[in-house]
Amino acid sequence: MHLSQTQQLQGTNAKENTRLFAQLRAHGLRPTSARVWILQVLLDAAHSSLSAERVFQQILKHGVRVSLATIYRVLQELVQCKLAQREWHVVDSLGKSLYLVAPAVLPPSSYAFACRICQRQIVVADRQLNDHLHRQAKAADFELELATISIQVTCNNCVAGMPE
Numbered sequence: 001m002h003l004s005q006t007q008q009l010q011g012t013n014a015k016e017n018t019r020l021f022a023q024l025r026a027h028g029l030r031p032t033s034a035r036v037w038i039l040q041v042l043l044d045a046a047h048s049s050l051s052a053e054r055v056f057q058q059i060l061k062h063g064v065r066v067s068l069a070t071i072y073r074v075l076q077e078l079v080q081c082k083l084a085q086r087e088w089h090v091v092d093s094l095g096k097s098l099y100l101v102a103p104a105v106l107p108p109s110s111y112a113f114a115c116r117i118c119q120r121q122i123v124v125a126d127r128q129l130n131d132h133l134h135r136q137a138k139a140a141d142f143e144l145e146l147a148t149i150s151i152q153v154t155c156n157n158c159v160a161g162m163p164e
């Protein structure tokens with residue numbers, strides 16, 4: 001697949017591209033356009049898995065030309081280096097394998113409630129909340145530091161101990 005730098009940056013966020021490039025390199029894979037696009041499409045699907053055909057359709061929507069054979073090959077590579085996962089026991093209605101992005105590639109998935117008074121912290125691990133927050137943050141170019149979120153509230157114990 002041949003793709004100019006401009007085409008690459010039109011469809012995806014440049015900062016996220018940088019993050020994906022780094023992850024591919026860390027796993028010994030050269031960040032080719034096909035690899036970056038496929039990871040990006042899996043990442044955009046967040047926690048839902050996609051068949052190779054579906055990945056192919058999504059990439060075509062971005063105006064990128066790539067063959068289905070390339071998609072299959074790259075998906076295998078990504079699975080081998082654990083950047084993507086194949087759902088072994090799940091197939092779509094046509095009996096095709098489904099793929100999803102590995103947890104390591106997903107944006108950080110925990111936020112914390114922090115008590116202003118006693119500094120106690122409770123991790124909020126809610127996938128749906130995380131997905132929603134990430135989508136909104138991404139749309140507004142705020143996702144890179146999203147993991148540092150903590151929600152400052154006063155815990156019930158500290159509220160109970162406050163003078164009336």
Ligand SMILES: [Zn+2]
Pocket residue numbers: 115116117118119120154155156157158159
């Ligand atoms: Zn407290």
